[in-house]
Amino acid sequence: MSPDTTHHLDTTVPLLEIHEASVMRGERLILDRLSLRLAIGQHTAILGANGSGKSTLIRLISRQLYPLARRDGAPVMRVFGRDRWSVSELRGLIGIVSPAVQLDYTSDSPLEVFDVVVSGFFAARGLGLDHQVTASMREREHQALAQMEASQLIGREMASLSTGEARRVLIARALVHRPRALLLDEPCAGLDPASRRRFLESLRQLAHHGTTLLLVTHHVEEILPEIDHVLLLHDGKVLQEGSKNRVLTDEALTAAFGMPMRLARQGEYYAADVG
Ligand SMILES: Nc1ncnc2c1ncn2[C@@H]1O[C@H](COP(=O)(O)OP(=O)(O)OP(=O)(O)O)[C@@H](O)[C@H]1O
Numbered sequence: 001m002s003p004d005t006t007h008h009l010d011t012t013v014p015l016l017e018i019h020e021a022s023v024m025r026g027e028r029l030i031l032d033r034l035s036l037r038l039a040i041g042q043h044t045a046i047l048g049a050n051g052s053g054k055s056t057l058i059r060l061i062s063r064q065l066y067p068l069a070r071r072d073g074a075p076v077m078r079v080f081g082r083d084r085w086s087v088s089e090l091r092g093l094i095g096i097v098s099p100a101v102q103l104d105y106t107s108d109s110p111l112e113v114f115d116v117v118v119s120g121f122f123a124a125r126g127l128g129l130d131h132q133v134t135a136s137m138r139e140r141e142h143q144a145l146a147q148m149e150a151s152q153l154i155g156r157e158m159a160s161l162s163t164g165e166a167r168r169v170l171i172a173r174a175l176v177h178r179p180r181a182l183l184l185d186e187p188c189a190g191l192d193p194a195s196r197r198r199f200l201e202s203l204r205q206l207a208h209h210g211t212t213l214l215l216v217t218h219h220v221e222e223i224l225p226e227i228d229h230v231l232l233l234h235d236g237k238v239l240q241e242g243s244k245n246r247v248l249t250d251e252a253l254t255a256a257f258g259m260p261m262r263l264a265r266q267g268e269y270y271a272a273d274v275g
Pocket residue numbers: 025026027028030048049050051052053054055056057218
């Protein structure tokens with residue numbers, strides 16, 4: 001995206017505002033009048049069981065799916081108060097990293113880490129002959145990789161990386177734009193408990209340095225101390241929303257996951273068990 005676009009952002013309005021979004025997939029209503037308001041710096045977790053509509057919500061935000069038009073004609077989604085953005089402008093404002101993106105980068109054709117990250121500037125999967133990489137792009141890329149503690153991976157092929165390493169690289173790719181927000185879908189999928197904690201600590205650093213985090217997950221364990229706002233999604237609807245101390249209870253998790261759940265505090269984090 002061009003620097004001009006971010007220049008004219010109205011940062012007094014919410015970074016993301018979804019107002020009564022209903023989304024159909026096939027014949028089914030998958031999101032049912034879902035509303036969400038995300039202010040700058042309001043780190044948020046969207047927690048829900050399999051099939052609750054999380055991926056559909058992400059696809060709505062990334063404009064891969066469209067909501068039903070509202071009767072009153074009002075826009076369903078606004079980013080910084082505006083409803084009309086090109087997909088590439090949006091990508092520069094809200095970086096998205098999901099398992100689907102990761103699969104795309106780690107399977108088949110060989111791609112080298114540095115090329116993958118810098119290609120973020122061109123919204124391309126890798127570098128092409130027509131991509132002019134400038135010195136400032138390279139500098140920004142080094143910063144983004146350092147932010148994700150992934151500088152040592154330069155030179156490696158994506159397909160050779162562990163799940164956690166590849167995810168760090170893809171977040172660095174999203175960070176080259178200095179997005180205002182990062183939307184992370186199942187950020188810890190495939191990570192062992194120690195890698196998960198190290199990875200979450202890197203995300204905490206991003207949160208401290210001005211990136212608003214929106215985490216979409218099944219796991220309360222991934223709710224970082226910096227995240228205070230939690231939205232529980234159930235069957236395409238918001239079951240509860242508010243500060244985590246209020247929303248995260250045995251009763252609410254039991255309702256969200258459809259099975260008795262017990263919640264425990266673990267220092268600044270949470271854990272949950274069935275039973
Ligand atoms: N193309 C489709 N046609 C019909 N139903 C669909 C389609 N895609 C998804 N669904 C249904 O929509 C519901 C929500 O799916 P979605 O993938 O958004 O959930 P999710 O919360 O991301 O689940 P998971 O955690 O398992 O990835 C599910 O019941 C799913 O079967």
